[in-house]
Amino acid sequence: MHHERMTPAQQTQWIAERARALGFDLCGVAPVSAESLPELARLPEWLDRGYAGEMKYLHDARRSDPRQALDGARSIIVVALNYHTPHKPPDPAAASPRGWISRYAWGDDYHDVLREKLNALVAEMRAQIPEPFDARAYVDTGPIIERVAAKYAGLGWLAKNTFLINPKIGSWLFLGAILTTLALEPSLAPGAAPLPDFCGTCTRCLDACPTQAFPQPYVLDARRCISYLTIELRGEIPEEFRPHLGNAVIGCDICQDVCPWNRKAPATPLAAFQPRERLFAPELEWLASLTQEEFSAVFRKSAVKRAKWRGIVRNACVALGNSAASLDPAARERVAALLHRLASSDDAIIATHARWALTQFPRPSPQSLAPR
Ligand code: SF4
Ligand code: SF4
Numbered sequence: 001m002h003h004e005r006m007t008p009a010q011q012t013q014w015i016a017e018r019a020r021a022l023g024f025d026l027c028g029v030a031p032v033s034a035e036s037l038p039e040l041a042r043l044p045e046w047l048d049r050g051y052a053g054e055m056k057y058l059h060d061a062r063r064s065d066p067r068q069a070l071d072g073a074r075s076i077i078v079v080a081l082n083y084h085t086p087h088k089p090p091d092p093a094a095a096s097p098r099g100w101i102s103r104y105a106w107g108d109d110y111h112d113v114l115r116e117k118l119n120a121l122v123a124e125m126r127a128q129i130p131e132p133f134d135a136r137a138y139v140d141t142g143p144i145i146e147r148v149a150a151k152y153a154g155l156g157w158l159a160k161n162t163f164l165i166n167p168k169i170g171s172w173l174f175l176g177a178i179l180t181t182l183a184l185e186p187s188l189a190p191g192a193a194p195l196p197d198f199c200g201t202c203t204r205c206l207d208a209c210p211t212q213a214f215p216q217p218y219v220l221d222a223r224r225c226i227s228y229l230t231i232e233l234r235g236e237i238p239e240e241f242r243p244h245l246g247n248a249v250i251g252c253d254i255c256q257d258v259c260p261w262n263r264k265a266p267a268t269p270l271a272a273f274q275p276r277e278r279l280f281a282p283e284l285e286w287l288a289s290l291t292q293e294e295f296s297a298v299f300r301k302s303a304v305k306r307a308k309w310r311g312i313v314r315n316a317c318v319a320l321g322n323s324a325a326s327l328d329p330a331a332r333e334r335v336a337a338l339l340h341r342l343a344s345s346d347d348a349i350i351a352t353h354a355r356w357a358l359t360q361f362p363r364p365s366p367q368s369l370a371p372r
Contacts, residue, residue: 008185011129015184018124019079022117023270025169026080028153028187032066032073032179039148039158040065046219053223055232066145066179070136075184076177078146078153079121080164081114083107083273084172084265089257090281096331097323098281099316102227102251103172105303106275112301113272114139114176122178135180146175154187157197160217161205161255167198170265171256198261205255210244226252230315231307236352242318243360249287249315250304276302284323285338288316314353317342321357336361 006014012029019027030036043058052058066073083104090098104110118137125135138146147164150156156166163171188194199217206214213224222228226248229237237245256262278286278298290298295309304312320335327335342354 005130006128008183011182012185012187014128015077015121015125016187019077019121022120023081024079024117025082025173026078026155026166028078028150028155029184030076030078030149030152030188031186032076037066037145037148037152039151040145049221051215051219051221051223053228053232054234055222055228066149069138070134070179070181072134072181073179075180075182075186076145076149076153077121077180077184078150078155079114079118079176079178080150080155080166080173081110081117081176081270082169082172082266082268083110083174083270084170084262084267085274086267087275087280097247097284097320097327097335099247099249099284099287099319100252101249101279101282101304102253104174105250106279107270107273107302109301109303109305110174110273111139111303113270114174118176118178125180129182131182133180133182135178135182138177138179139174146177149177150175151194152186152188154195157195157199158218159197159205159259159261160199160203160214161259162214162218162220163256165198165259165261167195167261170262171259172262172265202260204258204260208254208258210246210252210254211241226254231311234308234311236349237314237318239356242353242356243322245315245318246322247284247319249282249284249312249319250307279304284316284320285335288313288320288338288342310347310349313342313347313350317350317353317357321353321360324357324361332361 016027047059066076089100115137118139122135122137147158150164151158156164159165164173164175165171206217211224211226213221215221226245229241229245230248230250290313292309295312299305317339320339336358339354339358343351343358345351345354
């Protein structure tokens, strides 16, 4: 089939239309050059300060230079997919303590959902654009590249909580990118400023963070962030943070939940992102009792798998410890028995966190033990 050659402007417009047809909420193009993504130059300093914790993969140089990821890359197409569903965090229930799983992990693994759509977009580009070009789709190449590129593709601003916020739909967005050698027309005219920063004087996210993970606005120390502590960190959760984890078992969301720009976030129509049964506000006792086999079955094709069985049981122990004071007597006895069992687990990490959780239980007062 013969196609008229499209101008770079027509290519960008056509790609944005196809992205929308594939279900993406936002799509834009940023140029790739040494100067086009200036925030990437701050990545080495962030890494030098140790803010990435054990996330060694972030040190990969390709994450700070898209041209190293794809030879001859000239443009980066950035897409965003809304995953918001209107569920509110649960009230603490004394009878059966509930945990919190971050919204992004309620449904199917977003990597698969995005990759499929991005690959479909690349396939359409190959069918439509006659000139030879290279293109490679990325989901989570590096959170840094995608967010920065999204800003310069005109999709939003990089907020004090470090998320990309779009003024119309907020920050519950998965970002994906296609690096390409095509010289597409950038979404922002040359020299035009990206979307303004609408954080203004607001500091809600910074104030609400339970672990004070923001050393300054716009900068996250991942080592203190509950998302990192519950998902990325493999060993022991430093004791100083455990009481502040509350009921979080996977991720946190607080700095996005409190953001006024998410008040009117639309709901996603995608079935893939609706909460799976039992994953919205999961029962902590159930999570803590999962065997490895049950964990694999429950979290098949779920982003929670990244935390591994040991991680989720470890986190559930901490959350059970944090729930101790709010439990009714029957639940307290049941949970303490479960934690005692886990405290003698063969797994040293689980055993240590179960023992810590037991120390959070109110001790019987000497009076109630005294003979009458
Ligand atoms: S996700 Fe939670 S712990 Fe991490 S920065 Fe946001 S509020 Fe703080
Ligand atoms: S809560 Fe306020 S400061 Fe934080 S990201 Fe939202 S608007 Fe910006």
